[in-house]
Amino acid sequence: MLRAKWWKVLSFVLLLYTCTYGFLVKVPKLDDRMKESIRNFFFHVPMWFGMMILLFVSLVYAVKYLRSGNLVHDVYSFAYASMGLVFGTLGIITGAFWANYQWGSPWVGDPKQNGAAIALLIYFAYFVLRGSLLDIEKRARLSAVYNIFSFFMLFPTLWILPRLTESLHPGGQGSEGNPGINGKDMSATMRTVFYPAVIGWTLLGVWISTLRIRIQLLQLKKDGLL
Amino acid sequence: MINLLQTQVANNEGIMVQNGKIYLVMSIVSIILIGLFIYVASIDKKLSQLEK
Numbered sequence: 001m002l003r004a005k006w007w008k009v010l011s012f013v014l015l016l017y018t019c020t021y022g023f024l025v026k027v028p029k030l031d032d033r034m035k036e037s038i039r040n041f042f043f044h045v046p047m048w049f050g051m052m053i054l055l056f057v058s059l060v061y062a063v064k065y066l067r068s069g070n071l072v073h074d075v076y077s078f079a080y081a082s083m084g085l086v087f088g089t090l091g092i093i094t095g096a097f098w099a100n101y102q103w104g105s106p107w108v109g110d111p112k113q114n115g116a117a118i119a120l121l122i123y124f125a126y127f128v129l130r131g132s133l134l135d136i137e138k139r140a141r142l143s144a145v146y147n148i149f150s151f152f153m154l155f156p157t158l159w160i161l162p163r164l165t166e167s168l169h170p171g172g173q174g175s176e177g178n179p180g181i182n183g184k185d186m187s188a189t190m191r192t193v194f195y196p197a198v199i200g201w202t203l204l205g206v207w208i209s210t211l212r213i214r215i216q217l218l219q220l221k222k223d224g225l226l
Numbered sequence: 227m228i229n230l231l232q233t234q235v236a237n238n239e240g241i242m243v244q245n246g247k248i249y250l251v252m253s254i255v256s257i258i259l260i261g262l263f264i265y266v267a268s269i270d271k272k273l274s275q276l277e278k
Contacts, residue, residue: 012263015263016259019259023248023251208266211266211269214273215273218277
């Protein structure tokens with residue numbers, strides 16, 4: 001799986017499709033504010049989808065590590081968490097950039113923005129925790145436990161709290177439902193780009209994570225820890 | 227009429243400048259994407275050699 005080729009090619013094809021057809025596909029013009037900027041949907045939103053998927057994979061390996069004590073699982077968990085955080089950071093930056101032109105300021109203190117920032121900060125502490133422990137076994141065990149905690153903190157900060165208040169971001173009060181998955185809110189033509197985009201970006205994230213895993217495993221072998 | 231003429235002139239400048247030059251943006255994003263994938267693929271290849 002780490003070295004298989006077909007899904008890497010698939011990722012490339014899907015992203016090339018996203019980055020070409022994403023600019024050409026007809027998008028609905030609802031009002032004079034959104035205009036073509038709704039095309040950001042093919043780039044900004046898949047960052048968060050990709051982040052959720054990668055962090056979930058990281059969680060699975062964290063649990064696996066705690067059950068097995070196998071260092072390889074820790075390596076997997078760490079690599080997927082890192083790449084998930086890269087996606088999350090890109091998501092929050094693109095979100096602020098988009099907000100600057102859509103909401104008037106890069107940071108308007110919107111509940112969705114604040115929630116996303118809190119969620120990311122909680123995850124950043126995962127790396128601080130890892131960096132502060134020198135003993136490999138202890139680092140793996142403590143960070144796996146913390147990983148589980150920070151994954152479940154994503155739910156109140158990203159999925160629940162922003163939806164209980166008024167928000168400029170889709171999904172808040174007044175625009176119910178999941179802004180990404182709710183089919184009614186997205187035109188059929190946009191969906192033909194959006195879902196391939198999610199798969200393409202996620203696969204690219206998986207690919208980069210596997211590179212990190214392979215480097216780490218080589219390092220462990222070199223150090224005689226594996 | 228003049229407006230119509232101007233649009234026609236603009237449309238005759240080739241595919242890169244049609245539609246508010248969106249094709250130009252599309253091409254640049256595609257070039258970046260291709261470059262990025264080449265880079266990631268080359269790291270992948272190097273790693274495979276190291277693993278052998």
